[in-house]
Amino acid sequence: MNLVQEGLALGIPAPGPDAHQRPSAARIYRMWFGVEGAVPADQDLARKILNAFPREPAAAKINRGHHLLITEALAARGISQFLDLGCGYPLPRPQGGGDLLFAQNTHDVAQQHWRSAAVVYADIDHDVVACRRTLLDSAPTASRPTAVLADVTDTARLLARLEADGHLTRERPVAVLLHDVLPWIPDDARVQDAASHLRTWLPPGSALSITHATPDFSPTWVKRVQDVYDEEGIAFRPRDRQSISNLFGDWADLYGGPVRMVPTARHQTTHQFSAVPDYVSAAYAAVAVKHPTS
Ligand SMILES: C[S@@+](CC[C@H](N)C(=O)[O-])C[C@H]1O[C@@H](n2cnc3c(N)ncnc32)[C@H](O)[C@@H]1O
Numbered sequence: 016m017n018l019v020q021e022g023l024a025l026g027i028p029a030p031g032p033d034a035h036q037r038p039s040a041a042r043i044y045r046m047w048f049g050v051e052g053a054v055p056a057d058q059d060l061a062r063k064i065l066n067a068f069p070r071e072p073a074a075a076k077i078n079r080g081h082h083l084l085i086t087e088a089l090a091a092r093g094i095s096q097f098l099d100l101g102c103g104y105p106l107p108r109p110q111g112g113g114d115l116l117f118a119q120n121t122h123d124v125a126q127q128h129w130r131s132a133a134v135v136y137a138d139i140d141h142d143v144v145a146c147r148r149t150l151l152d153s154a155p156t157a158s159r160p161t162a163v164l165a166d167v168t169d170t171a172r173l174l175a176r177l178e179a180d181g182h183l184t185r186e187r188p189v190a191v192l193l194h195d196v197l198p199w200i201p202d203d204a205r206v207q208d209a210a211s212h213l214r215t216w217l218p219p220g221s222a223l224s225i226t227h228a229t230p231d232f233s234p235t236w237v238k239r240v241q242d243v244y245d246e247e248g249i250a251f252r253p254r255d256r257q258s259i260s261n262l263f264g265d266w267a268d269l270y271g272g273p274v275r276m277v278p279t280a281r282h283q284t285t286h287q288f289s290a291v292p293d294y295v296s297a298a299y300a301a302v303a304v305k306h307p308t309s
Contacts, residue, residue, distance in 0.1 A: 047075035067239035084283040090128035101196025102136040133158035188220035201250040219307040230254040233294035244286040266303035
């Protein structure tokens with residue numbers, strides 16, 4: 016079955032013939048890391064976003080830096096299964112120097128702790144999944160991660176499939192990484208349902224890590240970015256602290272107590288951008304764990 020057929024079987028439509036004439040938020044995110052390959056429509060929209068919020072590339076790097084740090088922290092706590100939901104494109108190694116940090120993938124970090132850590136990459140974008148698969152083809156077979164097409168709002172089907180295919184087991188904790196993906200799903204009820212289903216399905220000791228754009232630190236900048244996406248017909252829905260906090264239900268913070276909602280750059284004290292003002296993060300990060308009685 017090819018990727019288009021895989022998608023259709025999951026209710027994910029095939030990309031239209033104009034997929035490369037229309038801007039893509041996933042490709043634009045990749046542009047902030049200096050990756051080439053953006054189409055003219057991406058470049059136009061990226062220019063408008065930079066006009067609206069010049070710190071957008073820094074916000075993306077803060078998000079990605081956090082992704083790697085929290086993967087490391089969760090692996091160090093003993094978690095050896097990772098589901099990277101809305102994983103986005105892999106970021107290639109910069110040519111002729113540059114920051115190698117961002118070229119790391121979830122499995123590169125997790126497998127430094129657990130050589131056979133199970134890592135599943137999932138995304139709704141066919142091109143993202145195709146790129147992930149191409150990259151993973153060269154990974155050693157024993158610990159080769161999986162890349163699947165999936166819609167976050169259909170987590171029930173995704174989790175059932177991953178368990179049936181032996182990619183994830185409920186016999187050990189799983190870390191689910193939902194980093195900068197939920198703002199691209201405007202329907203609040205579907206986002207809450209997806210989080211609720213994940214919380215129910217995941218075994219005790221599992222972790223849920225979310226980063227999510229918010230207007231809380233800089234309503235004007237964030238509204239400007241939202242308006243730019245709106246004009247292009249791309250739904251972008253930053254949420255406030257309470258709405259994001261609700262996604263964790265009754266789970267406890269990774270470090271104990273109620274779940275802490277922290278500007279992304281400051282969630283991990285070792286983050287290379289931890290000193291920037293909160294409006295540059297423009298997002299919250301939070302990580303919660305499932306208690307045995309949750
Ligand atoms: C900004 S990228 C985030 C990449 C990565 N998680 C990170 O934090 O570096 C957002 C990704 O979410 C994906 N996405 C958007 N809506 C989705 C959905 N309903 N289900 C799965 N993936 C989705 C997009 O295709 C894109 O690759």
